[in-house]
Amino acid sequence: MQRWKINLAVLMGGNFLVMAGMTMIMPFLSLYLKKDLGLTDDHEVGLWAGFIFAANFITSFIFQPLWGKLSDKYGRKMMLLRSGFGMAIVIVLMGFATEPWHLLALRMLNGVISGFSPAAVALVSATTPKNRIGFAMGTLQSGGTAGAILGPFIGGLLADSFGFRPIFYITGSFLFLASVVSWLLVQESFDRNAAALKAQTSVIKGLKELLVIRQLPVLLTVTFLIQFAMLSPMPLIPLYVEKLHGTTENLAFYAGFVGSVTGISNLICAPLLGRLSDRIGASRILIISLAGAGVMLIPQAFVGTVGHLLIFRFLLGCFMGGLIPTVNSLIRKHTPDDMVSRSFGFNSSALALGNMLGPVVGGALSGFIGIEGLFVLSGVLLFLTCIWASRAIRYRKQTQVKA
Template sequence: MARWQINLIVLWFGQFMVLGGMTMIIPFLPLYIREMGITEEHAVATWAGLIFAGNFVTSFLAQPIWGNLADRYGRKMMLLRSGFGMSAVMVLMGFATHPWQLLLLRMLNGTISGYAPAAVALMSSNTPKEKMGFAMGTLQSGAVAGTIMGPFLGGLLADAIGFRNIFYVTGALLFTASFLSMLLVREKFDKAEQSAKPKISIVQSFKQLSQVPQLPSLYAVTFLIQFSMLCTMPLMPLFVEKLHGPGGNLAFYAGLVSSVTGFSNMIASPLLGRLADRIGHERILMISLIGASAAFIPQALAQKVWQLLAARFLLGIFMGGLLPTVNALIRKHTPGGMESRSYSFNSSALSLGNMSGPVIGGATSSFVPIQGLFAVASGLLLFNSLWVRRTLVRKLPSGAE
């Protein structure tokens, strides 16, 4: 096998484990907090939102620092720093006895994270140009698979081995992935060449990109999509418990509800992408936003777990036309040579939605039930579709496809 192929296999496994480990705690997090002695429902939801978002807050702040160090010292070093560091922190989470300890560890985990961007940078600089698309697509599939399977496996393992043991298992798997990366991954890195490249001001880049009116609109769409999707997550396990009743593989059903959207997303994404090539990415984005908005309504009306699962599966179908289409449109409207910077600002919008959605959803749980949050998410996505129509669809040239 060629060196880049070995790198790809090892880093795919690493991506899967890192993203799976990050999301594995979603289905049982409120139940784990309750096991620590926090029993009041609003307090559980608030802690769950803070703990879930804590990782994204510090990651949002720390990533530019690790990116600069990666350019100076190499991507493999940053990859190993992140992988081994997160494996240790994940094990420590299993020893937490109070939610504030878990919150601090999640924030520490976000601070030292960076495996995924380091893996992408390493593959992009060590893969033949004619194989770049295949390598990037395959590597991304590892991250998507981890994000989808994480909540499902977390719910399954929680019923089988208990909450705390999941952290130990995840830490061991992260350590294994990092150890394999240390042994098998190789990179070609010219420190002098990287240091000679000019530094570009973030503020100046943002001002230049903001002159393209479609880009700020797309960044706002990304934020609202993530906020709408995640504002209900802290309350979802409690809602599943209400529909299903206590016991009886509760964590499994909570994980299935959290991950079922990912399965339908994977099915729908290539189909909607092919359709977007025919009728336009702008129109598919608007249609998907309207569909996702409508899919939140039956979630609010669900009386059984299977009804919630069906509605979440439907939501995932329309999600398949959201972020992938936004990414395609960002590439379409970004000036040549500024693609990476443009996507970095969109990633910031994504992280902001990941941070604020769970926090606000958990904090408002005392006076807004989850059915109300479903309605808010539906309204935001509907507003989003009108925004897309005004800023993107109406700007299409006459007869454009």
């Protein structure tokens, strides 16, 4: 097997384990706080659960650009292993928490040292032939999507079988194993001496240099809006499903199905659209996917049954599968070689910001416009981003023709 294919296969598996580990805590976080960490008041449990869940994304948003800078200086594989082994240790320690603030502090630390996924993206993009970048980005994304889908399901099953604390030990062990496999099998051609000779800039100056590239602000905004559009309605979907379903019978099943069906179609379509982008261009797939996602979001505000909602959520995931991989492909295309990891670090921060603000802003706006309004707003935002992205890409083509 070619070296880039080995790297891709190993890191796709690692991406799955990392995302599964990050989301495995979601189904039982409040129960863990209540039964193992001594909280009794439901309001207090809700507050702690919200802070603990958001803590990881807050620190991740702050520190990802720093790890991206160090990755350009010391190599992507080193940052990959730093994150993998570091998160394995921190997640195991979560199982020993005795107070809510212990778990909060560890979740914040986990966000600080996270960065496996952006390092994997940077490493795969650097080792994959240019004519296969789209396929590689789609395949890598499918691993992370599968982990995000199956993580809560696996976490719930393990909690029922073994209790809460062993899940952290199991998850940490799997992350440790994924890091060992990456250490042994993943290879990267990186000249550290040559990188050390290049002038190093601060994180802020590096961001300013990257933002001069006309396409980068568009791509970072697209990443943020993808996560915002995906997550802003998510906390309210069970209530929306209840309204459409008209009864509490099998409500949990339907709510869970509606929440996961987008990820399932994303998992299926990401590699296919990635392969297609290698043939017709990543920019075309990005524009089509943005427009398609906007089209599929708006009708969700007007459906009359759960079945109709499932159809549009599934189709939304199909178009979402063409967004993140093509964004990563275009970032690699437009970024200088010595700043690739840094640009992926900023992109990871944009993703974390969307994860953090989506549910918060969605919950705040829902009191005024309802979940139906959130679907319409997200669709309109994606349409506006589509127009912005198409103009930026057209600008680049025109300047290349003139040159």
